[in-house]
Amino acid sequence: MTTTTYREALRAAHREALQRDPRVFIMGEDVGQYGGSYAVTKGFFDEFGPDRIRDTPLSELAFVGTGIGAALGGQRPIVEIMTVNFSLLALDQIVNTGATVRHMSGGQFSVPVVIRMATGAGRQLAAQHSHSLEVWYAHVPGLRVLAPATLEDARGMLWPALEDPDPVVIFEHAQLYNLEGELADPPPAVDIEHAVVRRAGRDLTIVTYGGSLPRVAEAAGTLAGQGVEAEVIDLRVLRPLDWGTITASVRRTRRVLVVDEGWRTCSLAAEIIAGVVERAFYDLDAPPARVCSEEVPMPYPKHLEDAALPMPPKIVAAALTLLGRSA
Amino acid sequence: MIAFGLPSLGADMDKGTLLEWRVRPGDAVKKGDVIAIVDTTKAAIDVECWHDGTVEELLVEPGAEIPVGTVMAVLREPGETSEQVRAQIDALRAAPARVAAPSAIPPERPAAPAAVAAGRVPVSPAARKRAAELGLAVDSIAATGPGGAVTLADVEAAAARAAPVSRGEAMRQTIAAAMARSKREIPHYYLAEDIPLALATAYLAERNAGRSVTERLLLAPLLVQAVARAVQRYPEFNGFFRDGAFVPGPGVHCGVAIALRGGGLVAPALHNVPSRDIATLNRALLDLVQRARAGSLKASEVADPTITVTSLGEQGVRSVFPIIYPPQVAIVGFGRVIERPWIVDGAIRPAPVVTASLGADHRVSDGHRGALLLAAVRDLLQRPDELAKATP
Numbered sequence: 001m002t003t004t005t006y007r008e009a010l011r012a013a014h015r016e017a018l019q020r021d022p023r024v025f026i027m028g029e030d031v032g033q034y035g036g037s038y039a040v041t042k043g044f045f046d047e048f049g050p051d052r053i054r055d056t057p058l059s060e061l062a063f064v065g066t067g068i069g070a071a072l073g074g075q076r077p078i079v080e081i082m083t084v085n086f087s088l089l090a091l092d093q094i095v096n097t098g099a100t101v102r103h104m105s106g107g108q109f110s111v112p113v114v115i116r117m118a119t120g121a122g123r124q125l126a127a128q129h130s131h132s133l134e135v136w137y138a139h140v141p142g143l144r145v146l147a148p149a150t151l152e153d154a155r156g157m158l159w160p161a162l163e164d165p166d167p168v169v170i171f172e173h174a175q176l177y178n179l180e181g182e183l184a185d186p187p188p189a190v191d192i193e194h195a196v197v198r199r200a201g202r203d204l205t206i207v208t209y210g211g212s213l214p215r216v217a218e219a220a221g222t223l224a225g226q227g228v229e230a231e232v233i234d235l236r237v238l239r240p241l242d243w244g245t246i247t248a249s250v251r252r253t254r255r256v257l258v259v260d261e262g263w264r265t266c267s268l269a270a271e272i273i274a275g276v277v278e279r280a281f282y283d284l285d286a287p288p289a290r291v292c293s294e295e296v297p298m299p300y301p302k303h304l305e306d307a308a309l310p311m312p313p314k315i316v317a318a319a320l321t322l323l324g325r326s327a
Numbered sequence: 328m329i330a331f332g333l334p335s336l337g338a339d340m341d342k343g344t345l346l347e348w349r350v351r352p353g354d355a356v357k358k359g360d361v362i363a364i365v366d367t368t369k370a371a372i373d374v375e376c377w378h379d380g381t382v383e384e385l386l387v388e389p390g391a392e393i394p395v396g397t398v399m400a401v402l403r404e405p406g407e408t409s410e411q412v413r414a415q416i417d418a419l420r421a422a423p424a425r426v427a428a429p430s431a432i433p434p435e436r437p438a439a440p441a442a443v444a445a446g447r448v449p450v451s452p453a454a455r456k457r458a459a460e461l462g463l464a465v466d467s468i469a470a471t472g473p474g475g476a477v478t479l480a481d482v483e484a485a486a487a488r489a490a491p492v493s494r495g496e497a498m499r500q501t502i503a504a505a506m507a508r509s510k511r512e513i514p515h516y517y518l519a520e521d522i523p524l525a526l527a528t529a530y531l532a533e534r535n536a537g538r539s540v541t542e543r544l545l546l547a548p549l550l551v552q553a554v555a556r557a558v559q560r561y562p563e564f565n566g567f568f569r570d571g572a573f574v575p576g577p578g579v580h581c582g583v584a585i586a587l588r589g590g591g592l593v594a595p596a597l598h599n600v601p602s603r604d605i606a607t608l609n610r611a612l613l614d615l616v617q618r619a620r621a622g623s624l625k626a627s628e629v630a631d632p633t634i635t636v637t638s639l640g641e642q643g644v645r646s647v648f649p650i651i652y653p654p655q656v657a658i659v660g661f662g663r664v665i666e667r668p669w670i671v672d673g674a675i676r677p678a679p680v681v682t683a684s685l686g687a688d689h690r691v692s693d694g695h696r697g698a699l700l701l702a703a704v705r706d707l708l709q710r711p712d713e714l715a716k717a718t719p
Contacts, residue, residue, distance in 0.1 A: 254453050254479065285453040285479045286472060324472045 006148075006179040009155035009187075010040045010172065014078065017158055018048055021076055024162060027054040027063055028080030037082045038118060038177050064090035064115065068098045068167070071113035076162050081117040083125075084133045084171065091136075098167040099142030110165040114158065120173040120211040120261055121305055127297035130174075130305075132261040134210070135268045137169045138239040144168045145238040146192055149176065149213040151183045153236060156190035164192070171238075173211030173261075195242040197249065201229035204255035204322055207246060207272055209235035212259045212310055219315035230257075230319060238268060246272065247279045254285035255322050259310050264292035291318050328412045329378045329402040333365065335395045336372050336629040342487065343367050344392045345399065354382045356402065361625070363399065368497035370593060370622045372629055380404050383412045392487075449476035457482045463489070498591040509653050513568075514689040517648055520701040522708055523669055524679040530711035546664065547583075548608040550681075551636050552714050554659045555579045555600035557703035558634055563692045564657035564685075564700055565633045573656065573691045582632025582652065583612065585619045593619050594635050594652060595628035605715035634658065646682040656688040659704070 004012075017024045026041055032055035035042035044053045056063035060081060067079035081087045087094070098111050121130035137145045144164055148154045154172070161168040198213065199220055208216045213234050220230040231249050235241065250256045256276050260269035269290040276288055291310040299305050320326065333343055343365040350362045361373040362382075380402035387399045401416050403409065450458070450465045454477045458465045465477055468485040472478035509515075527549055535543040558565040558579055566576040579601050582594035597611055618624055632652070638661040639647050647660030662682040669678035683704055687697045707714055 254451075282452045282456050285451040286476070287474075321473055324476075324478065 001182040002185050003180065004151060004183050005177070005181075006151055006154045006172075007038065007040060007177040009151045009183060010158075010177075011042070012187075013155050013158040014041065014044070015047075017076075017078070017162055018044070018052060020159075021162070023074065023076040024078065025052040025054065025070075025075065026078045026080060027056050027067060029056055029058055029063075029082055031055060031080050036080065038172070038174070040172075040177075041080070060086050060089035061093060065093040065097070067113050067115070068093055068101075068111055071098075071111045071167075072101065072109055076112055076114075078114045078116060078158075078162070081115065083129050083174075084117050084119040085128050085131055087115075087117050088133070088136075094137070094143070094167065094169070095140055099140050102166060103142065111167050112162070112165050114161045114168050114170060116170045116172060118174045119171045120175060121293075121298045121309060122175040122211070124300060124302055124305060125174075126300040130298035132211075132263075132293065134171050134238055135262050135266070135271070138241075138268055138271075140239075142166065143239060144192065146170045147210040147236060147238055148172065149210050149234055149236070151179065151181050152188055153190055155183060155187040157192055157236075160190070160192045168192070171210060175211050176214075179214070192237055193242065195233050195235045195237065195245040197231060197245065198234045199230065199232040201231035202253060203229045204257055204319055205231045205233060205246075205249040205253045206257045206259060206315070206319065207233045207235060208259040209238060209268075210261070212261050215310065215312050216259050216315060219312040219319065222312065222316050223319055226320070228319060228323060228325075235268075241272070241275065243275060243279060246276065250276050250280050251283045254283055256284075256288045257315070257318055257322055258288070258290040259315055260290065260292050261310060262292060263295050264290065265295065267292055286322050286324070289318050289322050291315050328383075328407065328415045329380050329404055330398045330415075331362070331376060331378075331400040331402060332396050332398050333393055334374065334626055334630065336365075336367055336374075336626050340367050340395060342392055342394045343372075345387050345389050346371055347389055348385055349373075350382050350385075350400075352382050352384055356380060356382060365626075367629075368501045370619070370624055370629075372624050372626050374626045376402070378402060378404070383409060384416055386416075449474055451476055451478050453479045454482045461486050495590055498587075502591060505652060506650055509651050513651050513653060513656075515651060515686050516689050516694055516697065517684060517686055518694060518697045518701055519646055519682055519684040520705055521667075521680050522683050522705045524664055524681055524708065525669075527708050527711045528664075528679050530715070534715075544605060544609050545612070547638060548605055548612050549708065549711060549714055550638065550661050551581050551583065551597065551612070552600060552603075552605065552608060553704045553707040554634070554636050555581050556707055556714070556718075557700050558657075559601055560703055561692075561696055561700045563696065564687060566656060567633070567654040568656050568688055568691055569654050576633030578633070580631045580633045582635035582655070583615060584635060584637035585616055588620060593624065593629070594632060594637075595619055595624050596632040598627070598631065602718055604717035607717070636661070639663075647684050649684060649686040651686055651688060656691045657700075658686045659701075660684045660686070 030037055031041045032045040032053045064079055067077040070077045101109050101111050120132050137143055146157050148157050206216050216232055220232050223230050231253055233249055258269035258272045260267050262268055269292055273288040291314050294308040296308055299308055346364045346366050348363050350356055356362055356376050357379050358377055360376050362376045363374045365372050365374050383401045383403050385400045387393055403412050448466050455465055457479055463485055468477050468481050470477040471481055531544055562575055565579055567574045578599050580596040580598050581600045582596050584592055584594045586592050595615055634655055635652050635658040637647060637649050643663050646662040649658040649660040651658050664679050664681045666677050667680045668675050683701055685697050685701050
């Protein structure tokens, strides 16, 4: 075991990918000389040179499109976008080109690109740098969408994503980069197919992902102190969803709470609840519930930002309500 | 620490009512001691403790109805101090579901739910499904769920309260449930064999000559022993069918069907039958019948049978078509011993004959093996002196 951080785990994964496969290169704003907005590629410019660590102009549309073109041409590009808010400028390339080419070429072309971006709030970066728009991508057939929330997944998801012949979008929650913990050496292999039960419990299932996982873990600890054993599912893969793991758990606990930093309306939480009701309606013992972000542009002041986010006290209160207990 | 939980005294038991403690805090108990009397739907049962220890605290009051598994008492293991055990008792207390309140105190009715549309009580899908299975009307069930909804737990609680009150009625329902389950789940096959008992009855007559009525050996223990030693040879008839597979019995514990005077029946176990001699078995059987009718069976006797023997001979019928008591996998029945014409050495002679029948679970065994089993019972009964001896 070695003590490391989520950021260092990502760095190690990228270095390994660059070393293992000469077709892998990284491109994005400030990934080279500056070392990456979140320092994931720090030092890589000197180590691997400007051909493989490529700084790009401030045009998401252009450099994501270039990445997709390089993938079509047989390379294995990793494209870093500073935040999900900025990725909207590249939606045309991702949704209209990256996700469709396999289908529209009758299977003749594939787009093995990996697009990484930061997501989420909590660092007082206000309404243009803080949103959780994962569901915009999870909506789109042709994409695989990942949300590593642990050191193992930060370290392990990149390689299988590069091996996927289709576009993979990876969301790194901005509050996770400094997450510290132990990582096995060598790091465990992980899949990019399944959700994982991070904590077993009998009273209710809490489904979450990404930056909400630590908050849910804290809430589950509080609940345990009140005699409520919550089962915590980390989705890990936001598209395609692993319904087997979700429904098996809900069938056992009969109650489901979804914690999602996205806005409530048309959220991933909405999709999960709909899917649970379709699959396990007769097993449910309480109406499904969700804790999402408040439906406002993310506020700048710390206390308002906290108030807008699904923080542990809200999660605990929602869980107790689901069990018919007052918060 | 030993946490003493209410044992299941049969496949159909899910709760019991504590009638009486036979121990007090501070008492030393040995393995096998009776520590409590618990009322089930079938009878008042002496519950034995399976550990040596010292009673630290009794957690359940007499009169309380508790689910199987509920921790009833805490015992100190040899060498443990009171202080070591106290903290763990507090932890047990903190888990409220495991320690039930006395049933004499009626459950508190929650206030009527506030946000319910007129004429419609919210019911969770799982609760509605379970209520339909139990035949309960959901709108009559007290609700404790979110928004005043009826939950699965509310339905289970209502079903428990709706349980019948009289012993006879309860036993009828218990038998009904067990036999309905047996006929629903177990694909029975039946075999029968006429068994001459001339040698066995001659053996008994000789042994009983000059003995007082209370000392006399009966035919029944001989029949039970024949079945017990036969299933040692064919072990697939001795055990349980659980979770889709056969589980062999941990020994041969023959349940003996005993009709009760008020109606109904029980089939408690004679333990480790094959190793016992006939005199011991005879005494044990008489004692068992007496205690079954007095309603003072031990928990292990109720819970342990691995195969059942039923004898309807006293009622004067020739043969029985017995129904297996689940989760057991076989039952052997004996009819009345009748003088019948029997051919011995080419000549027809009157001989005492009994019809033995086997009801067996076709998921576990086949007719060929069943036939061998009954043949073994027949042959064993032709050597009564061997059958009567204890085996190591």
